[in-house]
Amino acid sequence: MPELPEVETERQYLHRTSVGKSVMQVIVSEPRILKDTTPPALTVALLGHTIVDTGRHGKYLFAILENGASLIFHFGMTGGLAMFDDDYPWPPYTRFALLFSDTSHLTYHDPRKLGRVSFTTNWREWIRVKGLGPDALSVQFKAFREQLANRKGAIKPLLMNQEVIAGIGNLYADEILFQAGIHPRRAVGSLTIRDLQRIYTSMRTILRTAIRRRADEAAYPRTYLIHQRFPDGCCPKCGKLLEHLSMNGRTAYFCPDDQPYEA
C-alpha cells in the first residue's frame, strides 16, 4: 500500500510532468473512484484550468490549479500515475485521465479500484477539515511529541493513525520502530523523551532515505527490516529470528533482542 515515500515519489513525477499544462478534456472511465464529486462536476471544475503546483500531505497528493483549487489523489492499494505523449496506449486499468492542451495525457490506473480522486477549492482547508495530523516528513519534534502526549495505547497503531501523524502505514511503522529499537506494543505513556527522539529521528531518516531511492524497496539499505518482513525472516542487525504479532488486524514484525518489551 502506498505510504508517504511512494506518494512523494508520485508527487515529484506529477510535478515534473504536469506543471504548466492546461486541462483540455477530463475522462472518468470508472466513476466509482470519484469521491465527493461527479464526472460532470469534476469536468466543469478542471476544464481550461492550468496545473501550477503540486502538494502532498501524508498519503494525499494535490495537483494545484492557478485558481487555488486542487485535484486530489489517494492511491489506495494499487493506484498510480503515468504521463503519455499523444495517443500512446494507456496502461490497463486506467480509471481516470486528463488530456492537456499540448496533447499529452495523465492517466490514473488502479487495478483494485480502492484509490480515490476528488476535488477541493482549498486544499489546506481540506486537510484541516479531514482532521489529518501533521505530515510525517515536515513535522517538527515539538509538534510530534505533542501529538503523542496524553494518548493511550501502543506506539505502533498511533504512528499509523493519520489523525496523529499523516503518511505512515504498516511497513514504515515497523521499520521506524525497528531502527529506533522500540517494541511495537510499547505503551506510548511509558516512552521517555529519549525514546521519542529516537523514534522521530528514525522516522525522518527512513522517510528521506526511501524518497531518495524513489520508494524502490529493493534499493533500501541492507540493514532495513523491510527485506526480512516475512515468516522466518531474520534480524538484519543481529541475525535472530524475527517475531511477529497481530495488532489492529495488521502484522507487526520486530526483533525480540533489539526491540525488548518494556511496559
Ligand SMILES: [Zn+2]
Ligand atoms: Zn536483532
